[in-house]
Amino acid sequence: MLTKKVKNRILFLTSVFLASVIAVLFIINSLNENILYFSSPTEIKQSEDIQFGKVMRVGGMVKKKSIIINQKDIQFIVTDFENEILISYSGAVPNLFAEEKGVVAEGRLRDKNFFIADRILAKHDENYMPPEIKEITEKNAK
């Protein structure tokens, strides 16, 4: 027979263990549901299994003279020097957003050529380039 003390301890340890297992499963599950994939315009073009409803990130350079602004939104073309994608966004753009500068947009694909952004990511340093975009431009500019 187990004493009451030992019983209590077993109960306590099992509940802590169970709580932790559930917590970890919960974390992993939420993580999987909330991952944002990053793609370049070329990757979008070539990809065959795009989920159009899912939030994702697109990045590249803002094409020269492609920015159009009207009352409702701002539209611009993002290029990785091979392929392009049109992005539409309504909201305030970060201060370092400009032609021929790197940009990352977060939002949903309407089709393979049109992306609706909910958020344009701010960069804080004019010399700083997000690693994703740096890789793309270095690869394609050659």
Added chain:
Amino acid sequence: MLSNIGIGLVVLVLVLSFFIIYIASLNLRTSRQTIKKSIYNLSLVQTTFIILSFFTLIIGFINSDFSLINVYENSHTTKPFFYKIAGTWGNHEGSLLLWINILVVFSYLFLVFNHDHDKKFRLYTLIFQNILILGFLFFLLLNSNPFNSIYPIPLEGLGLNPILQDPALAIHPPLLYVGFVGCSIYFSAAIASLLSGYGGKLFAQSIKTWVIISWSFQTLGIIVGSIWAYYELGWGGFWFWDPVENASLLPWFAITALLHSLIVLEKRNTLYYWVIILCLSTFTLSVTGTFLVRSGILNSVHTFASDPSRGIYILLFLSLMIFSALIIFYLNYKKETYNFNLKSRETFILANNWFMAFFLVTVLIGMLYPIFLDVLTNIKISVGPPYFNIVIIPLIVPFMFLMAIGPRVSWIKSQNKIFYKISLLILGAIIINLLIFYFFGKYSFLSNLIFIAAIFLILYSFLDIKKFINNKNKTELPRIIAHLGFGLLVFFIGINHQFSLEEDFNLKVGEIKRTNNYEINFENIKVRESKNYKAVIGNFKLTNIKNDLIQYLNPEIRIYSNPETLTYEADIKTKITSDLYLTMSNVSRSDYYNIKFQNKPFMIWIWISALMIALGGFMRLTLKKNED
């Protein structure tokens, strides 16, 4: 000139560190119970020299001495005086010097203020703290020397990133550094405690003040950073689950767990090894955060132009720290028996620690998973705010209930019947929540639970305050204020989240935009020349349609010349019940201006309640030892 003085002072500090370690190890072997006078003196001289070296750098910045590369790269003659000084720690090299300053100052203060503790324990702490100091000094001298000189001397500097030229951001790094680097002292003390066998209650007493100091400063530093993000980044948010914010939260969770379990060690003389683990992980997480941010692995405002060798050095040092700490831990680990009653305060504190560990793991996984995936598979992902919100927010509900009840449960085994009081307060919380729900608008089931839990914690804290007024038990008050602050914080964030209005649109000068509650008239723009920037100021007339109240808001677009950058300055009209928030931006000199308009209820209360949490910590520090 300054370059030589600075390097000279830093090298002297380095030599002194070796001396201190040497003399302290000799002193360890003697049988006398006091620490040699010379060790005190050497530490004092070391502290003086490191502070002098920091002042040397500040003088370099004030005088715009561009013979120092660091000043050349981060300052400019037209920069306002205040930001010249703040520029000292607004860059990697300067902030590393500040980091070492805090290491050294804490080392000396710990030595002086713990004179009634065991000699061996104090000496070991001093030795390990000096090993840390040496590690960072070598890093500074070999890789990130703020005193490196440049020849020929440039006539003008490159300037400080304008977004960093801000009062909140000038004090944010020193606050956080006291918080993060302050952890180093009980990292060293934990190792010293294992080696000297000076554990338990007395160990808890020796590090308690230091834990509270670093906790209070960390809390305050995080809040100031968040306030800065609110008005400077122009999105009107205050927490983005940005990797850098996450990096600052990791040690905070660990130290908050430590702050609580330390009480158990002090009062009940148990949980010793768990406390040691928390001491070790707090500083380790601080350094990890710094490593991730400085190496350029994480993309953020804190990423100074990155340099791979920098990351590798910190990584090596970090691994060394972790491995030696682990080895010392396992060599000195003895089995500890725990004897807890379920209905005791100990159990509640353990629950607090479980939650803190859970939050920590959540944030750590969300932060590191993208990095691992990128390294392993080259797939680029990011983990968005929804992940953190979904995982963390529901757990806040039980957490707040426990947080309210825990402090009222007595140690060892609780006899008092608080069940009746609890049910009454829960009922009260449910009623208040229903009133808000009924009169102000609908929200989700989870939000209902959050509001109920937050109101419960607030009501419970009011009861605690009433009890405090009756018995004047001073040790209770800081805890009550901090816990009440947390309850209010969650409550106001909830309200703010539920009832914020946000509108994005583009306007030309002279146009009018109508939203549900406001009419926004973009009347005109003006240009103002300032010392180091030119500002385009928009004049917006806001009419509240409901009560015809008129307000003018003037957001700015600032064009800085050194370095050439645009910043958008939001105009925020703060009232007791809400903030009106307007930013204006412009792309490629288009006629249309990008407008972001927000009405955010109870913003000021979010800051006040967050500051209350930090205030609780600072109040605890003012209590004298005999009042414990």
